[in-house]
Amino acid sequence: MDEDIEIINTQTRNEKIKNFFINNKNTLISILVIIILALIGYFSFEEYQSSKRKKLADKYDLAVIKYEADNKYNVIPDLKEVINAKDKTYSPLAFYFLLDNDLINSKDEINNYFDILINDIGLDKKFKELTIFKKGLYNSDFSDENELLAIFNPLIKADSIWKPHSLYIMAEYYLSKNQMQKSKEFFEQIVSLENNNSKIKTKAQKRLRSSFSE
Structure with a gap:
Protein backbone atom coordinates (compact mmCIF):
# COMPACT_ATOMS: atom_id res chain seq x y z
CA MET A 1 0.00 0.00 0.00
CA ASP A 2 2.76 2.42 0.98
CA GLU A 3 4.63 1.57 -2.21
CA ASP A 4 1.54 2.32 -4.28
CA ILE A 5 1.15 5.70 -2.57
CA GLU A 6 4.83 6.48 -3.19
CA ILE A 7 4.47 5.58 -6.87
CA ILE A 8 1.39 7.79 -7.16
CA ASN A 9 3.20 10.68 -5.43
CA THR A 10 6.18 10.30 -7.73
CA GLN A 11 3.99 10.22 -10.81
CA THR A 12 2.06 13.27 -9.58
CA ARG A 13 5.30 15.16 -8.94
CA ASN A 14 6.66 14.25 -12.36
CA GLU A 15 3.39 15.30 -13.96
CA LYS A 16 3.53 18.66 -12.20
CA ILE A 17 7.10 19.23 -13.37
CA LYS A 18 6.14 18.24 -16.92
CA ASN A 19 3.12 20.56 -16.87
CA PHE A 20 5.25 23.40 -15.49
CA PHE A 21 7.67 23.13 -18.40
CA ILE A 22 4.84 22.82 -20.92
CA ASN A 23 2.92 25.79 -19.51
CA ASN A 24 6.02 27.98 -19.20
CA LYS A 25 7.83 26.81 -22.31
CA ASN A 26 7.93 30.22 -23.99
CA THR A 27 9.08 31.99 -20.84
CA LEU A 28 11.84 29.45 -20.22
CA ASP A 124 43.22 53.23 -8.02
CA LYS A 125 43.45 55.47 -4.94
CA LYS A 126 47.24 55.46 -4.68
CA PHE A 127 47.89 56.48 -8.29
CA LYS A 128 45.01 58.95 -8.34
CA GLU A 129 46.44 60.77 -5.32
CA LEU A 130 49.90 60.79 -6.90
CA THR A 131 48.42 62.29 -10.07
CA ILE A 132 46.62 64.98 -8.05
CA PHE A 133 49.91 65.84 -6.34
CA LYS A 134 51.74 66.02 -9.67
CA LYS A 135 49.05 68.34 -11.01
CA GLY A 136 49.46 70.60 -7.98
CA LEU A 137 53.24 70.54 -8.32
CA TYR A 138 52.97 71.48 -12.00
CA ASN A 139 50.61 74.37 -11.22
CA SER A 140 52.51 75.67 -8.19
CA ASP A 141 54.70 78.04 -10.23
CA PHE A 142 51.90 80.00 -11.88
CA SER A 143 48.49 79.34 -10.27
CA ASP A 144 46.91 81.57 -7.64
CA GLU A 145 46.05 80.60 -4.07
CA ASN A 146 42.49 79.46 -4.73
CA GLU A 147 43.48 77.34 -7.73
CA LEU A 148 46.23 75.59 -5.79
CA LEU A 149 44.01 74.94 -2.79
CA ALA A 150 41.32 73.51 -5.07
CA ILE A 151 43.88 71.06 -6.47
CA PHE A 152 45.53 70.08 -3.18
CA ASN A 153 42.46 70.01 -0.92
CA PRO A 154 41.53 66.37 -1.75
CA LEU A 155 44.98 65.41 -0.39
CA ILE A 156 45.11 67.91 2.48
CA LYS A 157 41.67 66.92 3.79
CA ALA A 158 42.30 63.18 3.47
CA ASP A 159 44.66 60.72 5.11
CA SER A 160 46.90 60.68 2.06
CA ILE A 161 50.62 59.94 1.96
CA TRP A 162 50.86 63.13 -0.12
CA LYS A 163 49.23 65.31 2.54
CA PRO A 164 52.49 66.59 4.11
CA HIS A 165 53.98 67.24 0.65
CA SER A 166 50.89 69.22 -0.35
CA LEU A 167 50.97 71.22 2.88
CA TYR A 168 54.65 71.95 2.31
CA ILE A 169 54.07 73.28 -1.20
CA MET A 170 51.27 75.53 0.06
CA ALA A 171 53.46 76.74 2.95
CA GLU A 172 56.26 77.60 0.53
CA TYR A 173 53.76 79.28 -1.78
CA TYR A 174 52.54 81.58 1.02
CA LEU A 175 56.13 82.24 2.07
CA SER A 176 57.00 83.33 -1.48
CA LYS A 177 54.03 85.73 -1.38
CA ASN A 178 55.16 87.07 2.02
CA GLN A 179 51.94 85.78 3.63
CA MET A 180 53.83 84.78 6.73
CA GLN A 181 50.96 83.80 9.01
CA LYS A 182 49.40 81.43 6.47
CA SER A 183 52.80 79.96 5.68
CA LYS A 184 53.51 79.36 9.36
CA GLU A 185 50.14 77.68 9.87
CA PHE A 186 50.82 75.21 7.06
CA PHE A 187 54.33 74.42 8.30
CA GLU A 188 52.91 73.84 11.79
CA GLN A 189 50.28 71.48 10.38
CA ILE A 190 53.08 69.39 8.90
CA VAL A 191 54.95 69.21 12.21
CA SER A 192 51.79 68.22 14.09
CA LEU A 193 50.84 65.37 11.75
CA GLU A 194 51.02 61.82 13.09
CA ASN A 195 52.76 59.17 10.98
CA ASN A 196 54.39 62.00 9.09
CA ASN A 197 57.06 61.78 6.41
CA SER A 198 60.20 62.39 8.49
CA LYS A 199 62.06 64.29 5.76
CA ILE A 200 59.16 66.67 5.12
CA LYS A 201 58.68 67.15 8.87
CA THR A 202 62.38 67.98 9.32
CA LYS A 203 62.26 70.48 6.44
CA ALA A 204 59.17 72.12 7.95
CA GLN A 205 60.85 72.39 11.37
CA LYS A 206 63.92 74.01 9.78
CA ARG A 207 61.69 76.47 7.93
CA LEU A 208 59.90 77.40 11.13
CA ARG A 209 63.22 78.04 12.89
CA SER A 210 64.82 79.98 10.04
CA SER A 211 61.87 82.05 8.80
CA PHE A 212 59.67 82.48 11.86
CA SER A 213 61.98 82.55 14.88
CA GLU A 214 61.71 85.82 16.78
Whole structure:
Protein backbone atom coordinates (compact mmCIF):
# COMPACT_ATOMS: atom_id res chain seq x y z
CA MET A 1 0.00 0.00 0.00
CA ASP A 2 2.76 2.42 0.98
CA GLU A 3 4.63 1.57 -2.21
CA ASP A 4 1.54 2.32 -4.28
CA ILE A 5 1.15 5.70 -2.57
CA GLU A 6 4.83 6.48 -3.19
CA ILE A 7 4.47 5.58 -6.87
CA ILE A 8 1.39 7.79 -7.16
CA ASN A 9 3.20 10.68 -5.43
CA THR A 10 6.18 10.30 -7.73
CA GLN A 11 3.99 10.22 -10.81
CA THR A 12 2.06 13.27 -9.58
CA ARG A 13 5.30 15.16 -8.94
CA ASN A 14 6.66 14.25 -12.36
CA GLU A 15 3.39 15.30 -13.96
CA LYS A 16 3.53 18.66 -12.20
CA ILE A 17 7.10 19.23 -13.37
CA LYS A 18 6.14 18.24 -16.92
CA ASN A 19 3.12 20.56 -16.87
CA PHE A 20 5.25 23.40 -15.49
CA PHE A 21 7.67 23.13 -18.40
CA ILE A 22 4.84 22.82 -20.92
CA ASN A 23 2.92 25.79 -19.51
CA ASN A 24 6.02 27.98 -19.20
CA LYS A 25 7.83 26.81 -22.31
CA ASN A 26 7.93 30.22 -23.99
CA THR A 27 9.08 31.99 -20.84
CA LEU A 28 11.84 29.45 -20.22
CA ILE A 29 13.00 29.66 -23.83
CA SER A 30 13.10 33.46 -23.57
CA ILE A 31 15.15 33.29 -20.37
CA LEU A 32 17.58 30.84 -21.98
CA VAL A 33 17.96 33.06 -25.05
CA ILE A 34 18.60 36.11 -22.84
CA ILE A 35 21.28 34.21 -20.89
CA ILE A 36 22.97 33.05 -24.09
CA LEU A 37 22.88 36.54 -25.59
CA ALA A 38 24.25 38.03 -22.37
CA LEU A 39 27.14 35.57 -22.38
CA ILE A 40 27.86 36.27 -26.04
CA GLY A 41 27.73 40.02 -25.37
CA TYR A 42 30.03 39.74 -22.36
CA PHE A 43 32.70 37.72 -24.14
CA SER A 44 32.42 39.89 -27.27
CA PHE A 45 32.93 43.01 -25.14
CA GLU A 46 35.91 41.45 -23.38
CA GLU A 47 37.44 40.54 -26.73
CA TYR A 48 36.78 44.07 -28.02
CA GLN A 49 38.40 45.61 -24.94
CA SER A 50 41.41 43.34 -25.26
CA SER A 51 41.79 44.21 -28.94
CA LYS A 52 41.40 47.92 -28.18
CA ARG A 53 44.11 47.82 -25.49
CA LYS A 54 46.44 45.92 -27.83
CA LYS A 55 46.03 48.66 -30.44
CA LEU A 56 46.71 51.33 -27.82
CA ALA A 57 49.82 49.48 -26.65
CA ASP A 58 51.07 49.20 -30.23
CA LYS A 59 50.36 52.89 -30.90
CA TYR A 60 52.21 53.94 -27.74
CA ASP A 61 55.19 51.67 -28.41
CA LEU A 62 55.45 52.84 -32.02
CA ALA A 63 55.33 56.49 -30.92
CA VAL A 64 58.22 55.91 -28.49
CA ILE A 65 60.23 54.19 -31.22
CA LYS A 66 59.58 57.10 -33.61
CA TYR A 67 60.61 59.60 -30.95
CA GLU A 68 63.86 57.78 -30.29
CA ALA A 69 64.47 57.77 -34.06
CA ASP A 70 64.31 61.59 -33.89
CA ASN A 71 60.78 61.95 -35.28
CA LYS A 72 59.87 63.95 -32.18
CA TYR A 73 56.92 66.00 -33.28
CA ASN A 74 55.35 63.34 -35.48
CA VAL A 75 54.44 61.33 -32.38
CA ILE A 76 52.34 64.01 -30.67
CA PRO A 77 48.97 63.27 -32.38
CA ASP A 78 49.29 59.52 -31.70
CA LEU A 79 50.14 60.03 -28.04
CA LYS A 80 47.26 62.48 -27.58
CA GLU A 81 44.95 59.88 -29.11
CA VAL A 82 46.19 57.34 -26.55
CA ILE A 83 45.50 59.78 -23.70
CA ASN A 84 41.98 60.47 -24.93
CA ALA A 85 41.29 56.73 -25.12
CA LYS A 86 41.17 56.89 -21.28
CA ASP A 87 43.04 53.67 -20.61
CA LYS A 88 44.35 53.04 -17.08
CA THR A 89 47.80 52.02 -18.27
CA TYR A 90 48.57 53.67 -21.58
CA SER A 91 46.87 57.06 -21.10
CA PRO A 92 49.14 57.98 -18.15
CA LEU A 93 52.19 56.63 -19.99
CA ALA A 94 51.39 58.72 -23.07
CA PHE A 95 50.68 61.86 -21.07
CA TYR A 96 53.85 61.73 -18.97
CA PHE A 97 55.90 60.94 -22.07
CA LEU A 98 54.61 64.13 -23.70
CA LEU A 99 55.09 66.14 -20.52
CA ASP A 100 58.54 64.85 -19.59
CA ASN A 101 59.86 65.44 -23.11
CA ASP A 102 58.38 68.95 -23.40
CA LEU A 103 56.18 67.97 -26.32
CA ILE A 104 53.20 69.91 -24.96
CA ASN A 105 53.37 73.40 -23.49
CA SER A 106 49.80 74.64 -23.21
CA LYS A 107 48.89 74.94 -19.53
CA ASP A 108 45.19 74.46 -20.29
CA GLU A 109 45.86 71.35 -22.36
CA ILE A 110 48.17 69.87 -19.73
CA ASN A 111 45.63 70.50 -16.96
CA ASN A 112 42.90 68.98 -19.12
CA TYR A 113 44.98 65.81 -19.49
CA PHE A 114 45.63 65.76 -15.74
CA ASP A 115 41.86 65.93 -15.22
CA ILE A 116 41.30 63.02 -17.61
CA LEU A 117 43.72 60.91 -15.59
CA ILE A 118 42.22 61.97 -12.26
CA ASN A 119 38.53 61.80 -13.12
CA ASP A 120 37.93 59.60 -16.14
CA ILE A 121 40.08 56.48 -16.24
CA GLY A 122 39.44 54.84 -12.86
CA LEU A 123 42.92 54.96 -11.36
CA ASP A 124 43.22 53.23 -8.02
CA LYS A 125 43.45 55.47 -4.94
CA LYS A 126 47.24 55.46 -4.68
CA PHE A 127 47.89 56.48 -8.29
CA LYS A 128 45.01 58.95 -8.34
CA GLU A 129 46.44 60.77 -5.32
CA LEU A 130 49.90 60.79 -6.90
CA THR A 131 48.42 62.29 -10.07
CA ILE A 132 46.62 64.98 -8.05
CA PHE A 133 49.91 65.84 -6.34
CA LYS A 134 51.74 66.02 -9.67
CA LYS A 135 49.05 68.34 -11.01
CA GLY A 136 49.46 70.60 -7.98
CA LEU A 137 53.24 70.54 -8.32
CA TYR A 138 52.97 71.48 -12.00
CA ASN A 139 50.61 74.37 -11.22
CA SER A 140 52.51 75.67 -8.19
CA ASP A 141 54.70 78.04 -10.23
CA PHE A 142 51.90 80.00 -11.88
CA SER A 143 48.49 79.34 -10.27
CA ASP A 144 46.91 81.57 -7.64
CA GLU A 145 46.05 80.60 -4.07
CA ASN A 146 42.49 79.46 -4.73
CA GLU A 147 43.48 77.34 -7.73
CA LEU A 148 46.23 75.59 -5.79
CA LEU A 149 44.01 74.94 -2.79
CA ALA A 150 41.32 73.51 -5.07
CA ILE A 151 43.88 71.06 -6.47
CA PHE A 152 45.53 70.08 -3.18
CA ASN A 153 42.46 70.01 -0.92
CA PRO A 154 41.53 66.37 -1.75
CA LEU A 155 44.98 65.41 -0.39
CA ILE A 156 45.11 67.91 2.48
CA LYS A 157 41.67 66.92 3.79
CA ALA A 158 42.30 63.18 3.47
CA ASP A 159 44.66 60.72 5.11
CA SER A 160 46.90 60.68 2.06
CA ILE A 161 50.62 59.94 1.96
CA TRP A 162 50.86 63.13 -0.12
CA LYS A 163 49.23 65.31 2.54
CA PRO A 164 52.49 66.59 4.11
CA HIS A 165 53.98 67.24 0.65
CA SER A 166 50.89 69.22 -0.35
CA LEU A 167 50.97 71.22 2.88
CA TYR A 168 54.65 71.95 2.31
CA ILE A 169 54.07 73.28 -1.20
CA MET A 170 51.27 75.53 0.06
CA ALA A 171 53.46 76.74 2.95
CA GLU A 172 56.26 77.60 0.53
CA TYR A 173 53.76 79.28 -1.78
CA TYR A 174 52.54 81.58 1.02
CA LEU A 175 56.13 82.24 2.07
CA SER A 176 57.00 83.33 -1.48
CA LYS A 177 54.03 85.73 -1.38
CA ASN A 178 55.16 87.07 2.02
CA GLN A 179 51.94 85.78 3.63
CA MET A 180 53.83 84.78 6.73
CA GLN A 181 50.96 83.80 9.01
CA LYS A 182 49.40 81.43 6.47
CA SER A 183 52.80 79.96 5.68
CA LYS A 184 53.51 79.36 9.36
CA GLU A 185 50.14 77.68 9.87
CA PHE A 186 50.82 75.21 7.06
CA PHE A 187 54.33 74.42 8.30
CA GLU A 188 52.91 73.84 11.79
CA GLN A 189 50.28 71.48 10.38
CA ILE A 190 53.08 69.39 8.90
CA VAL A 191 54.95 69.21 12.21
CA SER A 192 51.79 68.22 14.09
CA LEU A 193 50.84 65.37 11.75
CA GLU A 194 51.02 61.82 13.09
CA ASN A 195 52.76 59.17 10.98
CA ASN A 196 54.39 62.00 9.09
CA ASN A 197 57.06 61.78 6.41
CA SER A 198 60.20 62.39 8.49
CA LYS A 199 62.06 64.29 5.76
CA ILE A 200 59.16 66.67 5.12
CA LYS A 201 58.68 67.15 8.87
CA THR A 202 62.38 67.98 9.32
CA LYS A 203 62.26 70.48 6.44
CA ALA A 204 59.17 72.12 7.95
CA GLN A 205 60.85 72.39 11.37
CA LYS A 206 63.92 74.01 9.78
CA ARG A 207 61.69 76.47 7.93
CA LEU A 208 59.90 77.40 11.13
CA ARG A 209 63.22 78.04 12.89
CA SER A 210 64.82 79.98 10.04
CA SER A 211 61.87 82.05 8.80
CA PHE A 212 59.67 82.48 11.86
CA SER A 213 61.98 82.55 14.88
CA GLU A 214 61.71 85.82 16.78
